[in-house]
Amino acid sequence: GQQVMQIPQYQHVQEGEDFTTYCNSSTTLSNIQWYKQRPGGHPVFLIQLVKSGEVKKQKRLTFQFGEAKKNSSLHITATQTTDVGTYFCAGSTSGTYKYIFGTGTRLKVLA
Amino acid sequence: DGGITQSPKYLFRKEGQNVTLSCEQNLNHDAMYWYRQDPGQGLRLIYYSQIVNDFQKGDIAEGYSVSREKKESFPLTVTSAQKNPTAFYLCASSPGTGGTIYFGEGSWLTVV
Numbered sequence: 326g327q328q329v330m331q332i333p334q335y336q337h338v339q340e341g342e343d344f345t346t347y348c349n350s351s352t353t354l355s356n357i358q359w360y361k362q363r364p365g366g367h368p369v370f371l372i373q374l375v376k377s378g379e380v381k382k383q384k385r386l387t388f389q390f391g392e393a394k395k396n397s398s399l400h401i402t403a404t405q406t407t408d409v410g411t412y413f414c415a416g417s418t419s420g421t422y423k424y425i426f427g428t429g430t431r432l433k434v435l436a
Numbered sequence: 437d438g439g440i441t442q443s444p445k446y447l448f449r450k451e452g453q454n455v456t457l458s459c460e461q462n463l464n465h466d467a468m469y470w471y472r473q474d475p476g477q478g479l480r481l482i483y484y485s486q487i488v489n490d491f492q493k494g495d496i497a498e499g500y501s502v503s504r505e506k507k508e509s510f511p512l513t514v515t516s517a518q519k520n521p522t523a524f525y526l527c528a529s530s531p532g533t534g535g536t537i538y539f540g541e542g543s544w545l546t547v548v
Contacts, residue, residue: 326495331478356534367526367539368479375534413478415537422467422486422533423494426479 327352329416331427339435344401346430348414355419357390357397362429363410371399371412404434439463442527442540448548449514449521457512457543459527468510469528469537472496479526485510486532514545522547 328351356375360368374390387400414427471479481494485504499518527540
């Protein structure tokens, strides 16, 4: 079945350092979404990418969708303590409502 | 206030018992989902439903059952056949293909 892997599983950074998490799907995706889950909370939607090679930015966050639509990345510039949490990608294949979530990357920011 | 309501937030179950987790949404979304999250782990899809009276198995459906008799409701039953049910259960909904997934607050289930 469809699998979505993320690396790294954990990342500890000093405040102000950059952070990147990578998402890889075993199948071609129609779109990919990114979510953030704070400790003890539920996942919250960040962004959706649809087009091959698409790049979107939200303040310090940059999201990319690969040309083959099988991988994606989230880059945070100059991390802050408010960025702490687990970041998940979620992929869907064409014509289906089924979303498979990645394994997640847990980010810890040291002040 | 619109959103997804899950109940109960905390539930303890004795071994051999079935329990049902409630999920209600007032967002008029067509699709609803149940995910399981183990501590420090990712989200695994249990069941999803695209329309009333229809649902599909996810990756870990064994030991679980669902129903979708109403658009706004998608209850999950954790049966005694589920050997390791202690986990955090998240209900979600979306308007459809390519739509944002909205999550409830989650339900913590512990087997005692």
